[in-house]
Amino acid sequence: MQGFKLTTELFFGSQAINHLEGLTYRNVLIVTDGFLESSGMVAKMAQHLPAGARYQTYSDVKPDPSQELVDAGVAVVERVQPDMVIAFGGGSCIDATKAILYFAHEHGMDKPYFLAIPTTAGTGSEVTNFAVITRGENKVVLIDDFLAPDGALLEADFTKTVPAKITADTGLDVLTHAIEAYVSNAATPFTDALAVKAASIVFEDLPVVYRDGLAMRSRARMIEASCSAGIAFTNAGLGINHSLAHALGGRFHVAHGRLNAILLPYVMRFHMSEPKYREPYDRLAHDLGMADADELLARVIELRECLGVENALSDLPQFEPAAFEAELSGIAEAAQHDRCTPSNPRAVSKQDLVNIAR
Ligand code: NAD
Structure with missing residues (x-):
């Protein structure tokens, strides 16, 4: 049930x-x-x-x-x-x-x-x-x-006073909620509808409010998208993107939305490498009017770039390779036990989480 x-x-x-x-x-x-x-x-x-x-x-x-x-x-x-x-x-x-x-x-x-x-x-x-x-x-x-x-x-x-960088971080958090709720193993047709609505608003309106914080129609749509994605994930749960963001955020103090955004393409690729787990990404892409999961992934990367978000954790100014490597095992373990992991569509080992973070 x-x-x-x-x-x-x-x-x-x-x-x-x-x-x-x-x-x-x-x-x-x-x-x-x-x-x-x-x-x-x-x-x-x-x-x-x-x-x-x-x-x-x-x-x-x-x-x-x-x-x-x-x-x-x-x-x-x-x-x-x-x-x-x-x-x-x-x-x-x-x-x-x-x-x-x-x-x-x-x-x-x-x-x-x-x-x-x-x-x-x-x-x-x-x-x-x-x-x-x-x-x-x-x-x-x-x-x-x-x-x-x-x-x-x-x-x-x-x-309307949120600076551009925080607008980007928080807006990409909405996208991550929508995507994780949609592919979650507890997703339903009702949570899917809210997740699709939220993701489509993010693709359209987030670049607008990033460029112009006073674009009030897009600000209004973004706050609706944030709430819709929230309703989706409070019902469908999230996944390892969030689990890793929590584990990394507790240690390295990078904004939650930025961590989610950096991780998102890597988590998507991990899931999409197996046909069974690629399927919901293909469905989400179709619901958003895109050809397939590959186009969705390309659009996520393009959006991230247009909002000035780093490509990898190692591009963050506060990244220190030695500290990261020393913490990696603890990060993967914390992510494995995070309360967002049980609704992830694909079972993950500690090594999978190490590989994604690295
Ligand atoms: P935040 O609340 O940490 O705020 C970030 C910065 O934005 C702060 O400096 C704040 O002063 C500033 N700010 C807030 N509103 C502003 C405004 N109108 N104008 C100018 N500056 C403003 O950021 P957030 O991304 O909204 O929240 C992140 C926190 O939420 C993290 O701890 C994350 O783990 C958590 N989170 C919770 C849920 C949930 O369902 N409970 C979901 C996702 C994330």
């Missing part, structure tokens, strides 16, 4: 932000990062809170949130006892909020209403039951329906 679940209510379209004004919550905690607070974006969003509502912020979130900043956030949420928590930011802020509420609940606190407002078009975390937390050198994936926000508010206006 298969199923399809979306526990998060979506608010989107023109002036979606006005949804906030109609809410009845009065004691609000906003979890965000230092940039979003100091740039005035938090205050701009908070203007739309209902009349009479007061808010406090926890703005210590950093990219790839650590367990320590989550623990500090648990203390804040327990002190504030909010009736609504808003995660305002990229995947790091949304994941940190998920984990904060999860661990506060473990301590006995009731879950307040949880609204996610993404400010990047990338992770889809606003609708997923995943959270990625960094513990030491490992990125740990939590998967639990408790983590899924109650509401997700998609407002493209909040993404």
Whole structure:
């Protein structure tokens, strides 16, 4: 038996932000990062809170949130006892909020209403039951329906300040979610439809917003694509592209989307080398109006190049060959045990993962 679940209510379209004004919550905690607070974006969003509502912020979130900043956030949420928590930011802020509420609940606190407002078009975390937390050198994936926000508010206006490089990284994260969800061994016709829609938007609109961050129609389409891909993968799971990105990201601190983008063609080639595992890539290519899996692979590489993404891990400025080789066995082992690996279409050995990373 298969199923399809979306526990998060979506608010989107023109002036979606006005949804906030109609809410009845009065004691609000906003979890965000230092940039979003100091740039005035938090205050701009908070203007739309209902009349009479007061808010406090926890703005210590950093990219790839650590367990320590989550623990500090648990203390804040327990002190504030909010009736609504808003995660305002990229995947790091949304994941940190998920984990904060999860661990506060473990301590006995009731879950307040949880609204996610993404400010990047990338992770889809606003609708997923995943959270990625960094513990030491490992990125740990939590998967639990408790983590899924109650509401997700998609407002493209909040993404227009994302710099070109982060636009590229996060947009290619969307593509990786769509492709991994489509070829996953838990894919369904429903997740396929969302994955195809998301991938087709990325091919069309990501180069546009990369060149012109104020191209608002494409920004709006990208935030929809990010959310669609999120709904696809929270139901279908991901695969070894993400498992390797988590293992590498915990050790080398490269943006998650960039790691996914660098790995993607190598993971695709690994799967496409066997006819049985090539088949879903051929199907996805047809659904996207392309000839076959080879054309899809060529289009992925072309898109990556046009967005200035490195061809291989060794092209990254922070790459150190000796450190990489020393870590490789640990990376492959962490990837093998990552919670994204069970839904990968093809069984992988530790050596396969070493070869792909290398
Ligand atoms: P991020 O949240 O780490 O943000 C990256 C940078 O972009 C930060 O410096 C942030 O301040 C900045 N930023 C965010 N919004 C901005 C805006 N509107 N204008 C200008 N700058 C802005 O990046 P991300 O890619 O959104 O999230 C990555 C994290 O999400 C990783 O930890 C990854 O593992 C995780 N992730 C989670 C899921 C999930 O389902 N939970 C899925 C994929 C990835």
